[in-house]
Amino acid sequence: MPPFDPLYTAIVIVCLIGGVLGLCAFLTLAERKISAWIQDRVGPNRVGPGGLLQPMADGGKFFLKEEVIPDHVDKIFYLLAPAVAVGTALLTLAVVPFGSTVPAPEPASSLAAYEQSQAEYQSHFSFVVNPGLDIGVLYLFAIGSLAVYGVVLAGWSANNKYSLLGSLRASAQIISYEIPLGMSVLGVFLICGSLNPEKIVAWQTDNGPYWLILFQPLALLLFMTSSYAEANRLPFDLPEAEQELVGGYHTEYSALKLGLMLLSEYVHLIAGSFMLSVMFLGGWSLFGLETISDDPIVAAVIKLVILCGKMFALCIFAQLIRWTIPRFRFDQLMNIAWKVLLPLALLNLICVMVVKQLGAPLLVLTVTSAVLVVGAGLFSVWTAGSVTNPKRKVVKLPAGIPAGVTYAS
Numbered sequence: 001m002p003p004f005d006p007l008y009t010a011i012v013i014v015c016l017i018g019g020v021l022g023l024c025a026f027l028t029l030a031e032r033k034i035s036a037w038i039q040d041r042v043g044p045n046r047v048g049p050g051g052l053l054q055p056m057a058d059g060g061k062f063f064l065k066e067e068v069i070p071d072h073v074d075k076i077f078y079l080l081a082p083a084v085a086v087g088t089a090l091l092t093l094a095v096v097p098f099g100s101t102v103p104a105p106e107p108a109s110s111l112a113a114y115e116q117s118q119a120e121y122q123s124h125f126s127f128v129v130n131p132g133l134d135i136g137v138l139y140l141f142a143i144g145s146l147a148v149y150g151v152v153l154a155g156w157s158a159n160n161k162y163s164l165l166g167s168l169r170a171s172a173q174i175i176s177y178e179i180p181l182g183m184s185v186l187g188v189f190l191i192c193g194s195l196n197p198e199k200i201v202a203w204q205t206d207n208g209p210y211w212l213i214l215f216q217p218l219a220l221l222l223f224m225t226s227s228y229a230e231a232n233r234l235p236f237d238l239p240e241a242e243q244e245l246v247g248g249y250h251t252e253y254s255a256l257k258l259g260l261m262l263l264s265e266y267v268h269l270i271a272g273s274f275m276l277s278v279m280f281l282g283g284w285s286l287f288g289l290e291t292i293s294d295d296p297i298v299a300a301v302i303k304l305v306i307l308c309g310k311m312f313a314l315c316i317f318a319q320l321i322r323w324t325i326p327r328f329r330f331d332q333l334m335n336i337a338w339k340v341l342l343p344l345a346l347l348n349l350i351c352v353m354v355v356k357q358l359g360a361p362l363l364v365l366t367v368t369s370a371v372l373v374v375g376a377g378l379f380s381v382w383t384a385g386s387v388t389n390p391k392r393k394v395v396k397l398p399a400g401i402p403a404g405v406t407y408a409s
Contacts, residue, residue, distance in 0.1 A: 012129055016093055023312075024266040025055035031319050038323045062259035070158075070252055077157035082253070082260035085150030089267035091143045095136035096274045098311075099127025100284050100303035101198040104134075126198065127304060137195045140275065141182055144230065147264065148174045151239065154261065155249040166248030169330060170239030174230055176334060180341035181226035184219045187352035188212055188279050191362065197275070201283030211282040215362045218348050218369035220280045222341055227272035229337070231265050234322040238330050273314035274307075281310050340376070347372055 036043030044051030102124040105117035148171050155167020192203040204211050213220050229236035240248035250261045284303035293299050351368040
């Protein structure tokens with residue numbers, strides 16, 4: 001483990017949180033610009049050149065609005081819920097590499113070799129708040145799963161039936177999609193032999209240009225889909241379906257408290273995009289571009305730009321998805337998690353285990369991923385979608401039944 005330096009750690013935390021919060025602000029502008037472009041509108045263009053200062057105006061609006069606390073709410077949990085939501089979201093960033101990293105050395109055969117490897121490791125600076133954590137991805141999943149408490153507390157403490165329904169739907173959604181989210185990356189752990197995000201990046205850089213997306217494209221698709229559902233992104237924004245729930249679990253929230261609720265979702269999106277880049281897209285590597293300079297400072301900046309560029313591209317892709325695929329019904333959303341993503345994640349894990357046990361080339365996994373995707377599509381066509389969307393028998397009501405009266409055959 002690297003030595004703990006309070007000054008360096010504080011600087012890294014401040015820079016990371018400041019960068020993430022600033023990016024969240026301008027992602028809201030990008031979201032509206034992208035939606036305007038897709039819908040052939042103009043979008044924000046009044047505040048600042050091209051609307052660039054619109055996020056600042058929105059932030060000022062949240063600060064200047066009156067902090068209303070309804071009389072009927074449970075005030076302790078009502079105020080605690082936004083803090084839990086944004087706090088758990090920010091805690092996930094502790095193990096997310098956001099720039100160049102050096103993996104912790106393996107155990108050495110002698111004390112001298114161990115001290116030498118530790119000295120070499122400690123001479124490098126890793127762009128991560130908590131470097132060298134061997135259970136980094138497990139920590140990420142554990143802390144990310146606590147976000148459901150913020151949603152449940154918000155809906156329950158509001159004493160509002162719409163908020164309660166939104167929180168119940170959100171908790172069911174988040175808990176359901178945590179299972180395929182975790183299972184989708186088990187194959188990555190078996191291939192790389194570690195739960196440490198820094199070692200996963202090192203495996204991809206040590207094996208040339210072969211990023212794990214080449215061997216685990218299905219796992220990438222499953223992880224991306226589940227992470228969008230965890231962040232309540234369309235087409236999985238059922239907890240906030242304003243057409244059905246009048247705003248969902250945060251109906252009773254306003255001003256800065258509402259802003260914190262919305263902020264947590266963008267932080268989850270950024271953390272998920274970082275982990276997608278780290279686990280499947282080679283992290284800070286980009287076909288040798290990161291080695292064009294021998295200056296360590298320039299090389300570190302290049303790696304930082306590469307990894308953050310991948311993260312930003314994935315955030316923009318998520319916003320494009322929002323205006324491409326319509327929202328699922330709740331039964332469709334749950335069926336996708338339990339009847340599509342979970343079986344595919346299990347089959348993908350079995351394929352990785354078999355390939356590793358037999359010592360077959362990893363390219364076999366690329367073929368198996370394609371076979372699983374095509375096979376799932378053909379099975380869906382063959383069953384006419386009756387597995388994920390069961391057909392219900394329509395019974396014609398007998399004549400003479402008054403309008404509004406329920407009938408059971």
